[in-house]
Amino acid sequence: MSALALAARDSRTMLRRNMRRWARYPAMTVQLIALPVIMLLMFAFVFGETLGAGLGGAAGDRGDYIEYLVPGILLMTVAAAIQGTAISVAMDMHEGIIARFRTMAISRGAVLTGHVIGSFLQTLVGLAIVFGVALLIGFRPDANMAEWVAAVGLLCLFAIALTWLAVAMGLQAKSVETASNTPTLLVLLPFLGSGFVPTDSMPAGLRWFAEYQPFSPVIETLRGLLLGTEIGNNGVLALGWTAVIGVLGYFWALKLFRRPPVR
Numbered sequence: 001m002s003a004l005a006l007a008a009r010d011s012r013t014m015l016r017r018n019m020r021r022w023a024r025y026p027a028m029t030v031q032l033i034a035l036p037v038i039m040l041l042m043f044a045f046v047f048g049e050t051l052g053a054g055l056g057g058a059a060g061d062r063g064d065y066i067e068y069l070v071p072g073i074l075l076m077t078v079a080a081a082i083q084g085t086a087i088s089v090a091m092d093m094h095e096g097i098i099a100r101f102r103t104m105a106i107s108r109g110a111v112l113t114g115h116v117i118g119s120f121l122q123t124l125v126g127l128a129i130v131f132g133v134a135l136l137i138g139f140r141p142d143a144n145m146a147e148w149v150a151a152v153g154l155l156c157l158f159a160i161a162l163t164w165l166a167v168a169m170g171l172q173a174k175s176v177e178t179a180s181n182t183p184t185l186l187v188l189l190p191f192l193g194s195g196f197v198p199t200d201s202m203p204a205g206l207r208w209f210a211e212y213q214p215f216s217p218v219i220e221t222l223r224g225l226l227l228g229t230e231i232g233n234n235g236v237l238a239l240g241w242t243a244v245i246g247v248l249g250y251f252w253a254l255k256l257f258r259r260p261p262v263r
Helices: 003-024 026-045 048-054 062-095 097-102 108-136 145-172 176-181 184-188 204-212 215-227 234-258
Strands: none
Touching: 026 048, 026 062, 026 108, 048 062, 062 108, 062 145, 062 176, 062 184, 062 215, 108 145, 108 234, 145 215, 145 234, 204 215, 215 234
8 A cells, every 4th residue: 555545544544533523522513613603693683783884884784784794704613613623633732642643653644634624624514504594694695606616615725724723723732721722813813804894994003904914805805706896906815825824834733743742
């Protein structure tokens, strides 16, 4: 059996291990999916009329605000899911199972690949649930087939990039508690971008940060693809940020995983 075939086999084994962890700890999965659903419902039905009027429409334009809100909530779903990834990786590191894997005749990369693929599948489940809830409360995208493919592709690429970053955060964390807190900033970035309100309504300093942080161009690109709004150069920026985050996370995770264990 070739080295590539062995790596693929070991990766499937590690993926099954991570999927069994889902079944063993369902509360974690429910919690990570519940956060964006609660945010979607709260902002749509508690703040929707007021914030909808702020988009330039008449008071009571909750429907317009739901259209604006959903792309940001989808990015929050991705960010919330990777928090579980960092926790799972940190648990493996601090419970000693990684040290055990290092002594076994398995592909080193399979351990990380299993976490990444497992987390990505978990993220897809979360996105499907959140998107279903969005449709139920009135979200109505008007994308054609090509735009749907592009939107789903962008979400998948961004999710994989953030997952590698979360794996690195989990490897770097000094404890499981630290790993649960480190990715919190990523969950907050849609709030500090164009996820919930237009950036031109923000104070100058915050507006500059909101316009140039990585989540905003991804959100604006999704809005353009799903709802037909102007994309401009956001598509290029979204792909650029995705590549930077993915490459940074991948090589950072590999470096941390290959370092000698602390005795």
